[in-house]
Amino acid sequence: MTLLNTLNNAQEQSQDKWNTVCLLDDIAPDTGVCALYQGEQVALFRIGDSDQVFAISNYDPLGEANVLSRGIVGSVGERLVVASPLYKQHYDLATGECLEDSDLLLKTYRVRVVEQQVLLG
Amino acid sequence: MSKKRIIVVGNGMVGHNFINTLATSENSSEFELVTFSEEPRLAYDRVQLSKYFSGYTAADLALTTADDYERQGVVFTLNDKVVAINSHEKTITTASGRKEGYDKLVLATGSYPFVPPIPGKDQDHCLVYRTIEDLEAISASAAVSKTGVVVGGGLLGLEAANALKQAGLETHVVEFAPRLMAVQLDEGGGQLLRRKIEDLGVTVHTEKNTKEIVVGQECRYRMNFADGSFLETDMILFSAGIRPQDELARQFGLDLGERGGIVINDYCQTSDEDIYAIGECALWDNKIFGLVAPGYQMAKVSAAHIVSSLITHEEPALAFKGADMSTKLKLLGVDVASIGDAHGHTAGSQSYVFNDDIAEVYKRLIVSADGKKLLGAVLVGEAEAYGTLLQLMLNDMDIPGNPAALILPAVDGEASVGLGVAALPETAQICSCFDVTKGDLAAAVQGGCCTMGDIKDATKASTGCGGCSALVKQVMDAELVALGVEVNNNLCEHFAYTRAELADIIRVKGYTTFAQVLQGHGKGHGCEICKPTVGSVLASFHNEYILKDEHIGLQDTNDIFLGNMQKDGTYSIVPRIAGGEITPDKLIVLGEIAKEYDLYTKITGGQRIDLFGAQLHELPQIWERLVAAGFETGHAYGKSLRTVKSCVGSTWCRYGVLDSVSMAIALENRYKGLRAPHKIKFAVSGCTRECAEAQSKDIGVIATEKGWNLYVCGNGGMRPRHADLFATELDDETLIKTIDRVLMFYVRTADRLQRTSVWMENLEGGLDYLREVVVDDKLGICSELEDAMTRVVSTYQCEWKTTLENPEKLKRFQHFINADEDDSNLLYVRERGQRRPATATERIELVNLSSVQN
């Protein structure tokens, strides 16, 4: 029941409330990890060894599995993307849009890095 | 309407080609095809016959199988000679007494070796070279002989000499004429060929007329020559030319040529309009054609004529117009080519000669009186210009510029003068083995072919003797350019290079990270194509731990967690079981672990055990146990060596001649961990029964009594390919050395995700080129390749062991970075006592059920 509690708490909290989910160092350069945030699976990606981090849903709607955090980070044209590890469709890290099928839009999350902490909000 | 009955006498290369043409034609249902063969087997590739000595089996040489014929409805009888024709009744009779009626009769009886009437020629160990049985007899005789003589220094004689030499005999060639290959070569060419062949240790005796064969003193026989000299030898192989097999036609009244051969018209009909003759038994315009391509042409013409006269009653569309007898071959390793009027018999012809005694190259061009047209050529020692010259002659084209330039070696930097393929007419025949024209190739390209592999599949061009491959490639490339297809081999949008080019760049510049390569030669941020590619190249050269910080982001789906991701995001685990050999104790460990973690367990095709359904956080726990029990990672997740499958071999098998299991284990342990453009599979069989199916692997090794035979570039899977025999009778050390070189060369030059089979098909020069690089060290890189492999072998590490020793790395092996929960999306059902992911419908039921229960 812990799960439900976090969820309710979060809903009560204002939009400006940020929660730490991990340390920046927990994400190896140019890879992703998956965080549990308000009962949802969120894929976090770190660009190079910078502190630029993106957060989108971890659920691959085409592969129907929670795996996106394990995809390869890269770029298509100017857009930063992750390739699904299952069937290699690309998802825009900033918008959640599937490049192969623009009707598919993944949920994105607000994310920021403060003093080596990665926060979602 | 009843079917028309076609009887084909002789199931040799041409007879089979005829049958195949009719059986695959649109009118095939109108015909009943019947064939008789005097030989004990169906048609085989006589052109490649000599390969029998380098390990090819009768099955490798076969052009068809009993199954294929049965499927095509072809009725065949082996070991039964046709002995009589009754052209009034339209029947034939066989030696076994069968009598069969025909609507059309096709004689494809080929030819037989001519043995000069020398007293003593009929003794044991006096043999000929035409059938598989002949070759078996030669092998048997060579085994009890020290010296061998080939009578006849023509094309076949020299091929036979090569075989004797390979069998380890002291080899002599005895020729009646003053030079070798007198039909095809001029004096200068013949002389150089002789020198080269003598350098290889074959003694050549010209202008020798054998008078008699008597008992020898040192050897089994002594050959006495007309000039009083003699030669002692243990065996004699006659290769003094062929004679058309026209016995039937002779007995039953068909017209014959003065010196034999069944006379045919332009439709291949004999003097009886319902009897055709094709192949080496046929005489057209007083000429016998002793090559297979003209025979195939006759097969095509006669089949078309039979269809038009029996079925469509239209004017026959095809006619036989003679054939070009130009040839290019490798004799005892020497390139030899002869084109057109090689002797300059044409009135007024002139010639250009290029002779390089140092490099041992001889070339002669015969041109018309006005110097504009090419009439013929002789090339010895180097024959790269063959394709160009042949096309110039066949298409009666004007020689571009100065004729001498055609045979002069290229000056540094300047490409040698070729003729632009654009200049060739559409009808130019590019591949004579399969009669493929420039127009056919162009059509194939327009139909979507864009690699040599595609072209070979679609047109068969370049899959026979292979002499046309360079030209086929040029035509294909030109056609692609003409179509505006930009031949774009870029790896992806981030790198304007092929994988092979990137590999060169990385090697030469000594790069060790993706960041360096991207910065120096790429743009953007990389992607799921270039990152793993560069990762793989870096790993092939430096072999560092692939989960190091600077490499981790490059790893593909499977490598990054050192397991194989399955459809629900869980992983399968495949520990290495080298050679498929496993102790009962280890087997028990696998069973215990699988039971404890409830892993679905299955035996793989590569003789290993695959454990499915492990979640991320379970991977390190499971591997901890596996490593403790002595297992290593199996790299089932990597583009790298997978398994070396083996049969049990000489240790247990009644037939085994070498220890295939030990060899398989040694090979697997040597190459494990080698990162490559794609996965690599091996197999080792303990004898030629081939129970390990090595010929379907990238590297196949088969034991023979005299050592290992090495096959390369085979493939099972989506596009099966029979591996090519690459080297024979190797000892352990040479085998490993050769594999080292082949693999490293593949790693360096193949494209991304290109299996060895496709790599080979697209390798310009094909198998011969690979041999030149790997065996003859043409590029001078063999020691470099070996060093590179030694480096990989000596830096091997079990990636799982390293990972387990590294707590930082282990952090990644959990589903959530911030919670200990499992992925709630995983749902399973049980089937046959094991677990498997629930299907979509099952999921709905299961979820409903659990919510009801809650």
Ligand SMILES: Cc1cc2nc3c(=O)[nH]c(=O)nc-3n(C[C@H](O)[C@H](O)[C@H](O)COP(=O)(O)OP(=O)(O)OC[C@H]3O[C@@H](n4cnc5c(N)ncnc54)[C@H](O)[C@@H]3O)c2cc1C
């Ligand atoms: C060692 C060797 C190397 C060669 N290399 C080349 C090369 O590099 N390039 C090239 O173009 N050509 C080459 N040739 C020639 C090529 O093999 C022949 O041109 C080709 O095989 C001719 O085909 P065919 O069907 O006419 O005759 P064959 O292949 O000889 O077939 C005739 C068949 O008919 C059978 N037969 C005969 N009479 C009867 C009967 N009365 N009843 C039943 N069956 C009968 C024979 O037993 C035989 O099986 C080579 C030949 C040899 C021997």
Ligand code: SF4
């Ligand atoms: S290939 Fe030969 S040695 Fe191996 S199992 Fe089969 S028969 Fe025995």
Ligand code: SF4
């Ligand atoms: S054949 Fe197809 S279904 Fe079977 S393992 Fe290979 S990819 Fe999967």
Ligand code: FES
């Ligand atoms: S000419 Fe022999 S394969 Fe093309």
